[in-house]
Amino acid sequence: MIIGIPKEIKTDEFRVGMTPSGVLELIKAGHNVLIEQNAGVGSGFEDRLYSDAGAIILNTADDIYAGADMILKVKEPIEVEYSRLREGQILFTYLHLAADKALTEVLCAKKITALAYETLRLGRRLPLLEPMSEIAGRMATLFGAVHLGRYNGGSGQLLGGAVGVERNHVVVLGAGVAGKSAADAAAGLGAKVTMLDINLERLTYLRDVMAPNVSMLYSTHDTIVNSIKDADLIVGTVLVAGAKAPKLITRDMLSLMKKGSVLVDVSIDQGGCFETSHATTHSHPTFDVDGIVHYCVANMPGMYPRTSTIALTNATLSYALKIASTPLNVLLKDEIYLGALNTYAGDVTNEAVAIAHGMTYKAVV
Template identity: 45%
Template sequence: MIIGCVKEIKKYEFRVGLTPSAASEYVRHGHTVWIERSAGLGSGFTDEAYEALGCKIVADPKAIWAGSDMIVKVKEPLESEYALFKENLILYTYLHLASNEPLYRALKEKRVLSIAYETMEYQKMLPCLEPMSMVAGRLSILEAAKYSEAFFGGSGILISGLPGTPRAKVTIIGAGVVGQNACRMAVGMEAQVTVLDLDTKRLAFLEDLYHNKINTLYSNQENLKKAILEADIVIGAVLIPGDAAPKLIKDEYLPLMKPGSIVVDVAIDQGGISNFSKVTYHDNPIFKVGHVLFYGVANMPGSVPMTSSTALNNATLSYGLEIADKGIEQALLNPVIQSGLQTRNGLGVYPTLIKLFETK
């Protein structure tokens, strides 16, 4: 196959779909790899590093889209790239189509075979989403701590507190990979941490791990409301694979929340955890709803691209190689790859997307 990797054009996205070491594995397996000029620079990878490992540097991204059998990206294509889609192109990237109907329609119309990292499932885990969830979870606490500063309109609380002063109260909604990593950072920064989830086994795991350093609550409406209203920091870490995020922060809660409290909405890729959620960018990441701050950056791991690109490639490479080596028909016999399939032959094939967009 010809494997193409174009430069990410989403605002302030510095990750790259293929690192030099990952690209070299495709070359070693007998495939041709085209890398857009400067695609890796944001993550610290030079064109020369790719060329030294047998990749071809191509200046024109349109040529890569036109000539590749499979495009490997990080983020979903933007509207300006829809015209570059072609029939039977294999697109292997994060897509988050549940909150992006126009992209879903474009992939169908152009008959693109799309495989989304975020729904690929192995033993009830999401191996290609997990590393970026880890990054986003850890960053969520760092960003919350920063934007809790009074200069940004936050409450002015120091997350760890000091002797004789209160520590920040952190409420983490969801005990999956994002929530567990947010918890790790919040405990390390000595906050008062409460984690909510529907899965009591996950809560038990966290209690065993952190002993008496955290509180855990079953995620029902009463517990959610109480934990949200008491919080200085709320982390929205709920994920329903391939589906829109549930709106767990109710509109009526906002006037009752602490002035200057902040909601870091890691679920924003799937529509967000509140009706007020909206996508923001690294240069202007927060907005206010009443007296509550919202942080809605949809590509949080893009701010630490050296770590994120490497971790992402570690997770996605083996499946990408399987597609390239075996061809798509044989590769789709692997249930992990099959679970990532979103569109094919002009049809939507992922059950949640059919429910969302085809049964209106």
């Protein structure tokens, strides 16, 4: 198969779909790899490393899309890339279609076989989401702490405090990979941390492995309301795979919070879990609503592209090899790849995406 890796062009995105090492594995498996000139530079991978691995360097994204059977990316195509997609192509990337009706319609119109990293399941895990969730969770605490700084519009409190000063309170909504990562970072800085989730089994496990300054609560409207009243930093990491994130904090609830506190919405790719959230960029990461600082960067791991690209390749490579080496009629009999499939032959094949946009869902049989 001919696999194309275009340069990522979403604002402030410096990751690339595959490392040179990953490209070498694809080529050793008998595939041809086309990569756009300078696609890996933002992650510290020069063109020479890809050509040494056996990839063909092409000058433009148009050349990549025109020549490839499968497009391997990091982020979902943006509007300027829609016309480059070729009917019948395979697209393997993060898609987050529940928050993007326009892209969903384009993928259907072009009969793209769209496989999303974030909906590929392995048992109860989402293995292609996990590495980016881990990075985003740590970043949520670190950048939340930075934006508590007075010069960034925050309350002026140092996360973790100091000797003789009361510790800050960090609330983490969601106890998955991102939530645990955020809570670990906050606990390590010395904050008082409260995690909320509806999965009691997960909360029980985390109670036994987390630091003693981390407590667990079952998530209800009342426990959220009571927790945010004295919170300095709130990190939202809730995820319903493939679907829009539920709005756990409404605009009215902001009035309950302390002025200068910070909301970090890690769920923003799926529409955000705060009613007042809207996507921001690394260049302009925050905005203020009613005295509450919102940090809602839609590609948080893009801040650290070297680490993120290597971690992502480690997770996606084996699946990319399988997709490239297996006829679709065989591949789509495997529940793992059916779970990743979001559009196929002109239809929406992920029920949560169809519900989000009021579109017709069609199962692949």
